[in-house]
Amino acid sequence: MDIVLVGTGNxxxxxxxxxxxxxxxxxxxxxxxxxxxxxxxxxLNAKTNTNFSKLIGKADVCIIAVSDAAxxxxxxxxxxxxxxxxxxxxxxxxxxxxxxxxxxxxxPLQSLRKELDRLPDVPFFIDANTSDDLEKLETLAxxxxxxxxxxxxEERLKFHVAAVFCSxxxxxLYALTDRFCKEENIEFSYLLPLITETAxxxxxxxxxxxxxxxxxxxxxxxxxRHEVLLQSHPEAKLLYDYLTHSIQSFYSHTADSEE
Amino acid sequence: MDIVLVGTGNxxxxxxxxxxxxxxxxxxxxxxxxxxxxxxxxxLNAKTNTNFSKLIGKADVCIIAVSDAAxxxxxxxxxxxxxxxxxxxxxxxxxxxxxxxxxxxxxPLQSLRKELDRLPDVPFFIDANTSDDLEKLETLAxxxxxxxxxxxxEERLKFHVAAVFCSxxxxxLYALTDRFCKEENIEFSYLLPLITETAxxxxxxxxxxxxxxxxxxxxxxxxxRHEVLLQSHPEAKLLYDYLTHSIQSFYSHTADSEE
Numbered sequence: 001m002d003i004v005l006v007g008t009g010n011x012x013x014x015x016x017x018x019x020x021x022x023x024x025x026x027x028x029x030x031x032x033x034x035x036x037x038x039x040x041x042x043x044l045n046a047k048t049n050t051n052f053s054k055l056i057g058k059a060d061v062c063i064i065a066v067s068d069a070a071x072x073x074x075x076x077x078x079x080x081x082x083x084x085x086x087x088x089x090x091x092x093x094x095x096x097x098x099x100x101x102x103x104x105x106x107x108p109l110q111s112l113r114k115e116l117d118r119l120p121d122v123p124f125f126i127d128a129n130t131s132d133d134l135e136k137l138e139t140l141a142x143x144x145x146x147x148x149x150x151x152x153x154e155e156r157l158k159f160h161v162a163a164v165f166c167s168x169x170x171x172x173l174y175a176l177t178d179r180f181c182k183e184e185n186i187e188f189s190y191l192l193p194l195i196t197e198t199a200x201x202x203x204x205x206x207x208x209x210x211x212x213x214x215x216x217x218x219x220x221x222x223x224x225r226h227e228v229l230l231q232s233h234p235e236a237k238l239l240y241d242y243l244t245h246s247i248q249s250f251y252s253h254t255a256d257s258e259e
Numbered sequence: 260m261d262i263v264l265v266g267t268g269n270x271x272x273x274x275x276x277x278x279x280x281x282x283x284x285x286x287x288x289x290x291x292x293x294x295x296x297x298x299x300x301x302x303l304n305a306k307t308n309t310n311f312s313k314l315i316g317k318a319d320v321c322i323i324a325v326s327d328a329a330x331x332x333x334x335x336x337x338x339x340x341x342x343x344x345x346x347x348x349x350x351x352x353x354x355x356x357x358x359x360x361x362x363x364x365x366x367p368l369q370s371l372r373k374e375l376d377r378l379p380d381v382p383f384f385i386d387a388n389t390s391d392d393l394e395k396l397e398t399l400a401x402x403x404x405x406x407x408x409x410x411x412x413e414e415r416l417k418f419h420v421a422a423v424f425c426s427x428x429x430x431x432l433y434a435l436t437d438r439f440c441k442e443e444n445i446e447f448s449y450l451l452p453l454i455t456e457t458a459x460x461x462x463x464x465x466x467x468x469x470x471x472x473x474x475x476x477x478x479x480x481x482x483x484r485h486e487v488l489l490q491s492h493p494e495a496k497l498l499y500d501y502l503t504h505s506i507q508s509f510y511s512h513t514a515d516s517e518e
Contacts, residue, residue, distance in 0.1 A: 194369050198426040
């Protein structure tokens with residue numbers, strides 16, 4: 001298909017590359033940051049564009065890959081046409097684009113970072129206001145991903161909040177640990193195999209059955225020694241105590257654990 | 260080397276396999292659970308043993324791979340000899356084995372699960388009471404792993420608490436999310452590529468510079484919509500609020516984030 005891309009950030013960059021890899025043509029990229037615009041247009045072999053009135057042309061789909069807060073303002077500046085207009089936000093209703101006769105959503109459930117040198121697997125959640133366009137989006141998404149799901153605003157938001165727990169919150173635990181390691185002068189890199197293993201084994205077994213550690217074992221001796229070590233790391237210590245209690249409460253009323 | 264293994268759980272099973280893969284010989288395995296004992300002895304081509312007094316023989320190293328609480332009692336039942344005695348605990352002092360003239364620690368910083376069908380990368384943290392034995396342990400560990408570090412009780416405990424954050428606590432977030440998905444009737448498996456990506460990209464960039472999401476953006480609108488969704492999931496909602504505030508506080512006094 002012929003695609004117009006609005007945005008020059010992480011999402012635009014990665015979706016652009018996925019599209020090109022899948023054999024689609026990104027005809028135009030629109031952006032305000034000129035350096036970023038030239039970079040992405042070169043990478044995707046697309047024309048640069050800074051004028052919304054000349055944006056759409058004869059594209060099949062226009063993908064608005066900008067921050068949630070900017071979607072409405074971008075939509076305001078584009079005239080309705082026969083092009084299917086979609087945004088890429090997990091937390092924004094499809095209705096923010098309702099001024100367009102053909103509109104929808106193409107939400108990538110992935111943490112996209114343009115500086116990483118490989119393209120990750122990206123499940124797509126799609127929606128559109130007509131069944132024809134939903135089919136078109138499904139074809140487009142399926143050309144880029146093995147995991148495509150049709151879902152409405154509320155279900156998409158559910159995946160979005162689940163993603164906050166599994167990515168933003170886990171990354172924060174890594175960041176806190178990294179700071180602890182720096183302050184204690186030990187190397188975070190020794191933890192990388194453990195982190196990868198903890199993530200990858202979820203494909204084989206549900207997390208609740210993989211829970212280990214002093215909290216679920218109610219190993220008070222070890223917990224106390226950890227707390228002493230954490231005394232000079234107040235943020236980490238508070239979180240340690242909170243999560244330790246939370247784990248104990250969680251597993252006191254589920255029978256899922258194996259320990 | 261010739262190794263005697265005490266224990267039939269996850270740690271014994273995985274270290275046993277790593278030893279055999281590296282060309283060592285596990286001569287004997289000791290355990291109380293007979294079914295587990297026969298299984299591991301068969302897998303490692305070792306003799307089964309239920310009598311500590313006949314355990315040690317002419318081994319180079321005896322690895323006590325039992326729960327932290329059981330190490331002392333196992334040590335009590337074994338007579339001192341010329342064999343190097345080590346435990347595998349991150350949170351237990353090497354001194355628990357001080358009745359043995361040659362003693363130390365071989366701590367695998369990994370979540371070991373015998374039911375998974377591949378052997379993960381396992382960094383080893385080693386310690387011993389004589390430099391000769393430390394060298395011997397280093398040779399042994401290096402034959403099983405690219406990451407080996409000599410460290411004492413306190414430093415090992417630091418890695419142990421760091422592992423709680425990066426594995427036990429992240430796994431708990433996955434477990435909570437899995438339960439949320441079940442209760443909301445959405446499929447957790449769509450989150451697996453995100454979870455893997457969030458873990459794997461840490462090799463390329465520090466976690467603090469990879470933080471994204473509504474908390475660090477202070478995107479109150481999205482946070483409010485998430486909170487509404489979480490109202491029927493009180494444990495998850497409490498944790499959501501706690502971590503959202505914690506992230507905002509963390510990043511208000513670091514300049515690490517890119518958003």
